Every structure is written in C-alpha cells, then in structure tokens.
Amino acid sequence: MDIAIKDIIKKENLVYTKTKLMTDNVLSYCPGCGHGTAHRITMEVVDEKGIQEQTIGIAPVGCSVLAYEFMNIDMVQAAHGRAPAVATGIKRVMPEKYVFTYQGDGDLAAIGTSETIHACNRGENITIIFINNGIYGMTGGQMAPTTLAGMKTSTSPFGRDLHSMGNPLKITELVAQLPGTYYVTRQAVHTPAAVRKAKRAVRKAFELQAENKGVTFVEIVSNCNSGWKMPPVQANEWMEENMFPFYPLGDIKVDGELVKK
Amino acid sequence: MAKVRGAIVVDVEKCKGCGVCVPACPSNVIELNKEVNGKGYHYSFMARPEACTGCTNCAVVCPDGVITVYRIKIPS
Numbered sequence: 001m002d003i004a005i006k007d008i009i010k011k012e013n014l015v016y017t018k019t020k021l022m023t024d025n026v027l028s029y030c031p032g033c034g035h036g037t038a039h040r041i042t043m044e045v046v047d048e049k050g051i052q053e054q055t056i057g058i059a060p061v062g063c064s065v066l067a068y069e070f071m072n073i074d075m076v077q078a079a080h081g082r083a084p085a086v087a088t089g090i091k092r093v094m095p096e097k098y099v100f101t102y103q104g105d106g107d108l109a110a111i112g113t114s115e116t117i118h119a120c121n122r123g124e125n126i127t128i129i130f131i132n133n134g135i136y137g138m139t140g141g142q143m144a145p146t147t148l149a150g151m152k153t154s155t156s157p158f159g160r161d162l163h164s165m166g167n168p169l170k171i172t173e174l175v176a177q178l179p180g181t182y183y184v185t186r187q188a189v190h191t192p193a194a195v196r197k198a199k200r201a202v203r204k205a206f207e208l209q210a211e212n213k214g215v216t217f218v219e220i221v222s223n224c225n226s227g228w229k230m231p232p233v234q235a236n237e238w239m240e241e242n243m244f245p246f247y248p249l250g251d252i253k254v255d256g257e258l259v260k261k
Numbered sequence: 262m263a264k265v266r267g268a269i270v271v272d273v274e275k276c277k278g279c280g281v282c283v284p285a286c287p288s289n290v291i292e293l294n295k296e297v298n299g300k301g302y303h304y305s306f307m308a309r310p311e312a313c314t315g316c317t318n319c320a321v322v323c324p325d326g327v328i329t330v331y332r333i334k335i336p337s
C-alpha cells in the first residue's frame with residue numbers, strides 16, 4: 001500500500017521545523033553561508049532549554065551585525081571586537097542571565113583580540129560563539145588573522161605569504177591556555193552530523209555557564225562562499241580539505257583541562 | 262516491519278538555492294528546480310519524493326532553515 005504526499009504532510013507527522021526563536025526575517029547572509037546554521041542551532045538550544053527570557057546575546061560587527069534581527073531574544077550590538085567587554089558588563093550586572101557573544105574572526109581575533117583574551121583570562125561566566133571563516137566577509141573578503149597560508153583574499157591576491165604577512169592565528173588554542181576558560185571546542189556546521197555535534201557543544205557551553213565555570217568557547221569553522229569566491233557546496237569541500245587540517249575539529253579544553261592529543 | 266515514509270516542504274520564496282541540502286540527503290531525494298523563485302534562485306524540491314524517509318538531514322543543514330520535515334510509519 002502506498003501513501004500520498006498530502007497524507008504525510010500533516011501536523012501530527014511533523015518532525016522538524018525552524019525554531020520560533022529564529023524570526024521570520026529573511027537572513028541577510030549569502031546563499032549557503034554557515035552563519036544561518038550557527039544562528040539556528042544556538043536558538044534551538046535556547047528554545048529547548050526554555051531560557052528565551054533569560055538569554056542575552058551580543059552581536060558583533062561583521063556579516064552577523066544584524067543577528068538581533070534573526071534571533072528572537074534580547075540582544076545588544078557591540079562596537080567592532082568589543083562584544084566580550086559588553087558581555088562582561090551585562091553578566092556582572094545580571095549574573096542570573098545566560099549571556100553569549102556571537103563573533104566572526106575579524107571581530108574576535110583581529111580588532112577584538114584584547115577584549116577576547118582578557119575576558120577569557122578573567123574567566124567571565126559567558127559563552128563565546130566564534131565563527132571562523134578565515135576572512136573578513138562583510139567588507140569584501142580581506143585577509144584576516146585566521147587566513148590560511150597561501151590562501152587568496154582581496155588583500156592577498158597571490159595567496160597569504162607567511163614571510164611578509166605573518167602566520168595564521170589559532171586564537172582558540174591560545175585562549176584554551178588561559179586559566180579563565182573552562183570548555184573550549186572547535187566545531188563545524190556544513191554536514192548534518194557536524195551540525196548535530198556543534199549543537200551539543202553549544203548546549204554544553206550554556207549548561208556550564210549556569211554553573212559559573214568561567215568562559216565557555218565554541219569555535220565554528222565555517223565557509224564564506226562570497227569571500228572565497230566559490231559556490232556553496234564547493235566551498236564546504238574546500239573547507240574540509242584546507243581549513244580542517246589547520247583548524248582540526250574537536251574539543252580543545254574540557255572541565256578546565258587541556259585535551260591531550 | 263513498519264515502513265517509514267517522509268516528506269519535506271520547502272519555503273520556496275525563502276530558499277536561496279544554495280544546494281547544501283542536496284548532498285546532505287542520504288536518499289538522493291532533492292534537486293534544485295529548473296524554475297526560479299521570486300528572487301531568481303533555483304529553489305530545492307523533492308525530485309524523488311518516494312525515497313524520502315523523513316530523516317531531517319536536509320532541514321538540519323539548511324542555512325536558511327526553510328525546510329520542514331514530516332514522517333509517518335506505515336504498518337505493513
């Protein structure tokens with residue numbers, strides 16, 4: 001016996017739909033950009049934990065500057081790189097809230113390096129969600145501190161030359177060394193399995209925040225199709241082949257202890 | 262053994278035709294349409310609906326969150 005599609009598409013058979021904690025606004029991101037997925041898993045965690053009223057997000061400068069248009073929670077938009085400082089203030093005044101920053105690599109690892117390192121070193125009870133796409137997306141694909149060796153960007157058109165342009169910065173490994181970070185992990189959102197894993201990491205980060213353990217830090221290695229000048233599916237493949245060897249996925253610090261590799 | 266059947270509904274006007282859902286489907290259900298939506302994107306659709314198991318992979322990986330998934334068990 002076969003069944004008609006219209007008999008499957010019924011309310012009682014629903015198994016997945018976008019969380020109500022994502023607004024109905026059309027995302028301003030390029031087709032296939034991982035920012036949307038990273039937003040959604042974060043909001044799914046907030047939804048499933050039932051903490052919409054207790055959660056405050058800090059949006060960065062970068063493509064996700066408008067995150068407050070998409071995440072249906074209270075949000076503040078910080079000056080470029082200053083999200084961890086804003087989060088520190090909010091969390092100290094309202095320690096019962098869940099406070100997280102959402103930042104790109106230009107925001108977190110270039111102009112905001114000082115705020116990132118000091119918030120992590122002080123051990124503020126905040127969650128940092130760090131989207132590393134190895135480039136400045138919003139401003140037209142300039143080289144970032146995280147840009148890989150040899151990677152072409154609009155300001156390194158012949159590829160990043162380590163001799164003249166310096167080395168790519170593994171800021172996540174760097175903050176993991178600091179005593180104020182408790183949980184540090186690197187994830188991705190380009191395949192269903194990776195998305196499910198990244199979501200578990202975000203949930204863990206929020207749960208540990210409630211225990212006042214210090215900074216919980218989730219890096220998501222993501223694509224920037226426009227900056228990398230590739231179609232989305234090809235960008236995801238390029239990311240697996242080129243980004244993951246340098247930025248390997250997995251936990252870096254768990255329960256305040258560095259993971260031995 | 263009960264058979265599982267699924268179906269997806271794509272919010273056509275919000276789909277950006279990125280194609281990320283296509284390789285994410287283990288049952289090779291999805292393709293990008295030759296037609297375009299109001300924004301000119303080749304939106305995704307179930308090219309082989311009978312193969313869908315409602316596993317949710319496509320919806321989980323869609324950056325724009327425009328896929329809704331339904332699943333039903335058919336007793337044999």
Ligand SMILES: Cc1ncc(C[n+]2csc(CCOP(=O)(O)OP(=O)(O)O)c2C)c(N)n1
Binds near residue numbers: 062105133224
């Ligand atoms: C104080 C200041 N300096 C520079 C800029 C220009 N600017 C806007 S976004 C951006 C980089 C964003 O890159 P990233 O954080 O990696 O985010 P993405 O856009 O890739 O998501 C820069 C330099 C600015 N808006 N404010």
Ligand code: SF4
Binds near residue numbers: 034
């Ligand atoms: S420019 Fe890059 S990071 Fe920004 S929305 Fe487009 S793909 Fe995403």
Ligand code: SF4
Binds near residue numbers: 278283304327
């Ligand atoms: S992943 Fe989402 S936005 Fe991209 S083609 Fe599929 S349904 Fe459309």
Ligand code: SF4
Binds near residue numbers: 291314
């Ligand atoms: S629900 Fe699973 S089987 Fe159905 S189209 Fe999506 S990925 Fe394919």
